[in-house]
Structure formats: structure tokens, C-alpha cells
Amino acid sequence: DADVTQTPRNRITKTGKRIMLECSQTKGHDRMYWYRQDPGLGLQLIYYSFDVKDINKGEISDGYSVSRQAQAKFSLSLESAIPNQTALYFCATSDSTDTQYFGPGTRLTVL
Amino acid sequence: AQSVTQPDIHITVSEGASLELRCNYSYGATPYLFWYVQSPGQGLQLLLKYFSGDTLVQGIKGFEAEFKRSQSSFNLRKPSVHWSDAAEYFCAVGNSGYSTLTFGKGTMLLVSP
Numbered sequence: 001d002a003d004v005t006q007t008p009r010n011r012i013t014k015t016g017k018r019i020m021l022e023c024s025q026t027k028g029h030d031r032m033y034w035y036r037q038d039p040g041l042g043l044q045l046i047y048y049s050f051d052v053k054d055i056n057k058g059e060i061s062d063g064y065s066v067s068r069q070a071q072a073k074f075s076l077s078l079e080s081a082i083p084n085q086t087a088l089y090f091c092a093t094s095d096s097t098d099t100q101y102f103g104p105g106t107r108l109t110v111l
Numbered sequence: 112a113q114s115v116t117q118p119d120i121h122i123t124v125s126e127g128a129s130l131e132l133r134c135n136y137s138y139g140a141t142p143y144l145f146w147y148v149q150s151p152g153q154g155l156q157l158l159l160k161y162f163s164g165d166t167l168v169q170g171i172k173g174f175e176a177e178f179k180r181s182q183s184s185f186n187l188r189k190p191s192v193h194w195s196d197a198a199e200y201f202c203a204v205g206n207s208g209y210s211t212l213t214f215g216k217g218t219m220l221l222v223s224p
Contacts, residue, residue, distance in 0.1 A: 004154075033211070040120070042201065042216035043155075058211070090154060097162060098143050098205035100212055102154040 003027045004103035006091050012109045019078040021106050023091030032074040033100065034058075034066060037088040046089075049074055081110045113138040113204050117215035124192050125223050132187040132218050134202030143205040144185040145212065146176055150198045158200075161185065172196070197222045 004025045013019055023032065034046040045058030047066040055066060063085060067075045078085055091103040114137040124130050136142055143162050147155040159170025166178040176187045185202060199219050203212040 040216065043214040045211055048211055092155075094212075097160075098210060098212060099145070099157060099160055100155075100203075101157070102147075104154045 004091060004093055004101055006089075006103040006106050008106060009104065010107045012111065013081055014111050015082055017081050017110075019081050019108065021076045021089055021091075021108070023074045023076070023103060025072050025074075025091075025093045025101075025103075027093050027095075027101060028071070029093040029095055029101075030071060031094045032068070033092040033094070034064075034074070034076045035090045035092065036060060037090060037105075043090065046076065078108075078110075081108075083110045086110045113142070113206065113213045115202050115204050115213050115215035117200075117202055117218045119218045120216070121219045121221065123221040123223055126194055127191050130187075130189045130192045130196070130220070132200050132202075132220070134185045134187065134215060135183050136185065136202070136204045137183065138204055138206060140206060141180075144176075144178060145203040145205070146170065146174070146185075146187050147201045147203065147214075148172075148198050149201065149217075155201065158187070192220075192222055194222045194224075196220060 007022045030051045033048045035043040044060045049068045065077045086109050089106045092100040094100045116135045145160045146158040149155045158174050159168050161168045161178045199217045201217045202215040205212045
């Protein structure tokens with residue numbers, strides 16, 4: 001079984017809809033991250049959490065929110081989706097050496 | 112603030128030829144350095160990492176990278192490229208084991224027959 005899982009893997013939605021992307025991990029790591037990937041822009045950090053009670057904004061947090069329900073679960077929400085949030089979204093965890101382990105990604109399309 | 116530059120957006124290499132992907136970083140102290148690979152439709156997979164010690168680091172799939180402090184570089188190399196190596200490669204830098212990573216924008220490797 002994969003160590004970091006993301007659901008759904010693909011999602012098509014309409015402008016203005018609320019969307020939640022979920023991430024679960026079995027690696028036992030405290031640290032979790034949400035990234036957005038757009039062609040030619042690499043990975044941009046949206047939010048990160050170093051433990052259950054710690055949530056931090058990344059470089060592009062506007063329009064997004066997160067919830068850390070447990071050590072193993074970190075969800076990303078788009079309160080009112082817009083077309084320029086169409087992207088590939090990755091969840092990751094990391095150990096104490098900053099080594100990050102990525103999920104398979106969620107491809108989100110906002111029409 | 113730390114930063115990473117991957118100067119080459121695309122590189123095309125013939126199968127069997129050698130490969131070098133460039134990565135330059137900006138960071139004040141000794142960085143933690145990483146190379147990840149992303150195959151089409153997949154997540155990112157760790158190829159190798161450098162924290163300290165020997166500046167030549169071996170990774171998976173026959174890749175290696177060399178940390179050169181004087182040049183602020185961490186270039187990825189492979190002696191003989193296989194068609195299955197076609198993918199996007201990302202360099203990343205972190206610090207002190209308690210930070211986020213900063214990723215470069217990636218280099219797309221194309222392998223020609």
C-alpha cells in the first residue's frame with residue numbers, strides 16, 4: 001500500500017463550488033504539506049503543518065484553507081473554486097531530515 | 112531566503128549518452144539538497160539527497176550528484192541514459208532538518224533513440 005494517498009485522483013468542478021482534497025499517510029510523520037503544480041512553475045507551497053496543532057501559510061495560500069484532523073490526515077479546501085485554481089495538487093510528508101515523500105497527486109479542473 | 116535555479120527547462124539526450132542536469136542554490140549555511148524525479152502522471156520520487164559528508168552522493172536508478180560549495184551547485188549525473196529516464200527532474204534545498212523545501216522549476220529530460 002502507498003505511504004501517502006490522495007483522494008480524489010481526478011476532479012472536475014464548476015466555478016464557485018466548494019472542493020475538499022484529502023490526504024492520508026501511514027509513514028508516522030508529523031509534518032505534512034500541500035503543493036500546487038502548474039506547467040513551467042514547478043511546485044508552489046500552499047500550506048504546511050509541522051504537527052496537529054501547527055498550521056502555516058505557504059507562498060500561495062489565498063483562496064485555500066486546510067484542516068489537520070489527525071497526525072495522519074491533512075485536507076485542503078477550496079471554498080469557492082475559480083478556473084485559475086485548475087492545477088495538479090500534491091500532498092507530501094517529511095521526516096526530521098526534511099526529506100519529503102509525495103502522494104500521487106490530484107488533478108483538479110475548475111470550469 | 113533560500114532559492115534554487117535549474118537553468119535548463121528542457122534537455123534532449125540520446126539513449127546511451129551521459130547526462131548532467133544543473134542545479135544552483137542560494138543559501139547561507141550548509142544546505143540540505145535533494146533531487147526528485149516526476150514521471151508523466153506520477154508524483155515526485157526521491158532520487159538522492161545530501162546532508163553532509165562525502166560530496167558525491169549516489170542515488171537510485173544509477174544517478175549521482177556532486178555538492179560543490181564553492182559553486183553553490185548540486186548537479187545530477189548519469190553515465191548512460193535509458194529511455195525510461197525521460198521525465199521531469201526537480202532540485203530542492205532545505206535547511207537544518209526543520210524547514211520547508213524550496214524547489215526549482217524543473218528540467219524536462221527527453222531521450223532520443
